Amino acid sequence: MELPDIKHLSPEDQELIIQSQQKVLSEGDEKGFIAIEPFADLLDKVGMHHESRQYFRKIISSTDDILTQARCWRKIAFSFLSQRDYIGTAEAAECAAALVSQLPMIDKEGKEEYVQILHYMAQSCYFQLKFEKLEAIVKEIKTVLPDITDIELRSNLLHAISLSIYAKYRWYQFPEEAFTHLELQLQLTSQLKDKYHHAYTQCLGGFFYLFNEEFILAREHFSKGIELLDGKNFHALLMAYNYTAVSYRMQNNIPMTEQWALLTLEKAKQTFNFAYVPYSYANLAWVNAKRKNWIYAEDYARKAANDWSAIALSYSYAFPLMNCLLQKKEFNEAGQLAFKVLHPRSKRLPGSLTEKLRTVAKAWVSDNKIELGNSLEDVIDEAKLTGYF
Amino acid sequence: MSNTIYILHRNTLLAEALAWTLQLGTDLKTYCLQDPQQLKTVAGQVDLVLTEPELFERISENSIGFSFPVLLIATNPEFDKVIEALYAGADDIVDPGNGPEEVIEKTNQLLHHKTDGKNLLIKKLIQQIKTPGKVERDETDYGLTVKEKEILHLMKEAQHLKEIAQFTNSSYETVRTHVKHIYKKLGVMSASEAVIKAMKMDL
Numbered sequence: 001m002e003l004p005d006i007k008h009l010s011p012e013d014q015e016l017i018i019q020s021q022q023k024v025l026s027e028g029d030e031k032g033f034i035a036i037e038p039f040a041d042l043l044d045k046v047g048m049h050h051e052s053r054q055y056f057r058k059i060i061s062s063t064d065d066i067l068t069q070a071r072c073w074r075k076i077a078f079s080f081l082s083q084r085d086y087i088g089t090a091e092a093a094e095c096a097a098a099l100v101s102q103l104p105m106i107d108k109e110g111k112e113e114y115v116q117i118l119h120y121m122a123q124s125c126y127f128q129l130k131f132e133k134l135e136a137i138v139k140e141i142k143t144v145l146p147d148i149t150d151i152e153l154r155s156n157l158l159h160a161i162s163l164s165i166y167a168k169y170r171w172y173q174f175p176e177e178a179f180t181h182l183e184l185q186l187q188l189t190s191q192l193k194d195k196y197h198h199a200y201t202q203c204l205g206g207f208f209y210l211f212n213e214e215f216i217l218a219r220e221h222f223s224k225g226i227e228l229l230d231g232k233n234f235h236a237l238l239m240a241y242n243y244t245a246v247s248y249r250m251q252n253n254i255p256m257t258e259q260w261a262l263l264t265l266e267k268a269k270q271t272f273n274f275a276y277v278p279y280s281y282a283n284l285a286w287v288n289a290k291r292k293n294w295i296y297a298e299d300y301a302r303k304a305a306n307d308w309s310a311i312a313l314s315y316s317y318a319f320p321l322m323n324c325l326l327q328k329k330e331f332n333e334a335g336q337l338a339f340k341v342l343h344p345r346s347k348r349l350p351g352s353l354t355e356k357l358r359t360v361a362k363a364w365v366s367d368n369k370i371e372l373g374n375s376l377e378d379v380i381d382e383a384k385l386t387g388y389f
Numbered sequence: 390m391s392n393t394i395y396i397l398h399r400n401t402l403l404a405e406a407l408a409w410t411l412q413l414g415t416d417l418k419t420y421c422l423q424d425p426q427q428l429k430t431v432a433g434q435v436d437l438v439l440t441e442p443e444l445f446e447r448i449s450e451n452s453i454g455f456s457f458p459v460l461l462i463a464t465n466p467e468f469d470k471v472i473e474a475l476y477a478g479a480d481d482i483v484d485p486g487n488g489p490e491e492v493i494e495k496t497n498q499l500l501h502h503k504t505d506g507k508n509l510l511i512k513k514l515i516q517q518i519k520t521p522g523k524v525e526r527d528e529t530d531y532g533l534t535v536k537e538k539e540i541l542h543l544m545k546e547a548q549h550l551k552e553i554a555q556f557t558n559s560s561y562e563t564v565r566t567h568v569k570h571i572y573k574k575l576g577v578m579s580a581s582e583a584v585i586k587a588m589k590m591d592l
Contacts, residue, residue, distance in 0.1 A: 128414065129413060129414030130414055130415070131414065311413060332402055333402065335402075336402045336403070336405075336406050339406050339410075339485070339488070339489065340406060340409060340410070340489075342488045342489050342490070343410055343413055343489045344489060344490045344493065345413055345414040346413075358487075358488055361485075361486065361488055362486040362487070365403065365464055365484070365485045365486035366464045366486055367400075
């Protein structure tokens with residue numbers, strides 16, 4: 001059993017991994033096989049997702065136990081999700097679901113496994129903007145929720161329900177119902193021994209308040225999340241870093257946005273959480289556009305656009321890029337960006353901004369160059385006024 | 390099973406934006422084509438075509454007896470080419486200037502055969518012509534044959550060419566040939582002009 005390259009990890013994490021690996025080696029074949037799973041869990045936790053998946057696959061191919069196989073597929077799904085690989089998540093979750101469907105649902109373990117798989121499937125659909133499928137899964141979750149007493153599972157299911165609310169309201173001005181779910185999740189996860197769940201829920205809380213435009217509350221939650229994560233579980237950590245940058249950006253704070261965007265970028269590259277790389281580029285494009293460094297702004301915005309995975313939040317790079325194109329009088333591409341930002345599965349924007357985007361899209365489609373140029377100027381001004389530039 | 394959609398537009402930025410719009414959050418497969426002739430090679434795998442009206446005639450020439458629905462991309466629904474394409478078998482119109490939402494809605498309607506907007510424009514046009522005082526009777530028959538008169542009458546009833554072919558037990562191509570002869574004899578360039586003539590002739 002080879003030890004993966006762990007030099008980039010903290011000395012504490014390196015030690016934990018070495019201990020866990022020694023445990024696998026010191027047990028006999030049968031017990032060693034059992035010890036591989038916590039070893040793989042640990043690798044995933046410290047951000048070594050690819051390596052952890054290899055070990056989970058090894059377990060799957062070495063056992064006939066359906067529940068173990070399903071659990072490992074579910075963990076592979078989580079590992080993909082941590083790297084924001086939604087297609088990988090969906091495929092692994094479907095494998096897990098197919099296996100679990102072979103188990104009798106009266107079996108407690110099988111039922112719990114099924115519930116966890118539903119949670120990952122919901123997340124995969126949410127991130128791929130497959131809202132209809134998400135709704136169907138959440139409907140199923142609501143039927144099983146009353147029977148679930150385990151705190152962690154209940155909190156996960158509430159998380160899936162929250163996601164469907166976020167999607168329905170398209171990440172803008174969430175209703176009271178979402179707030180209630182969040183409070184309940186925070187309360188439930190605070191009772192759990194593993195701090196990760198509470199930390200992640202704190203990060204979600206930050207996300208909730210951010211898009212309700214309550215920036216100080218948002219940062220308080222992100223800060224609590226960062227503290228509890230203690231440098232582990234990078235996908236949650238990067239979520240907190242990234243959206244802290246966005247909160248400063250929405251408040252027009254250039255130095256703080258830059259600082260948090262650079263931190264996110266560095267950590268995302270270091271831990272192979274590449275989904276946050278383009279988002280950081282988008283924030284840096286904004287920083288440079290604000291400083292009127294048009295060449296750098298365009299370069300960052302294009303890098304973000306080329307590798308964009310947070311599709312619902314494409315406004316993030318679109319407005320800085322539109323501004324750069326407006327400077328160069330390249331209206332046609334800017335018009336296309338406005339059209340795309342209006343997609344009904346993308347983040348909802350304030351009404352005044354949406355109306356101005358519609359005017360740009362109309363002028364672009366009908367090839368009215370004068371109207372396009374004028375309306376582009378209007379839309380950039382409105383985006384700046386509303387904090388969505 | 391996922392549906393396959395082809396988009397034909399000479400404005401590549403618009404075609405690309407429409408393809409992206411339809412794919413986001415769905416299992417639809419979308420492809421952009423520049424030349425209607427390319428449809429020949431994929432004819433069996435087409436669930437829907439979105440096209441600008443100017444290219445519609447070439448689609449029907451290149452996909453003889455095509456069975457897929459066609460959505461016209463047009464900012465001006467009263468443009469002659471639009472009306473012409475609707476007569477020739479296009480199913481509906483969408484104005485992308487109204488934003489991506491309308492494109493998605495119209496596409497879904499056509500994929501699920503829910504559209505009833507077919508030829509609404511033509512019906513509207515006929516309604517306008519029927520308004521008293523607007524029609525001066527024309528006694529000439531322009532040398533139209535019985536068959537041509539029948540087809541012109543059906544065009545006036547707002548049926549498109551595929552339906553006329555079915556109704557008259559003729560092939561789509563035969564109907565198209567008759568329509569070309571009708572235009573020539575009436576001295577008109579479009580279906581809307583032909584319908585106006587038909588109204589005057591009281592067909």
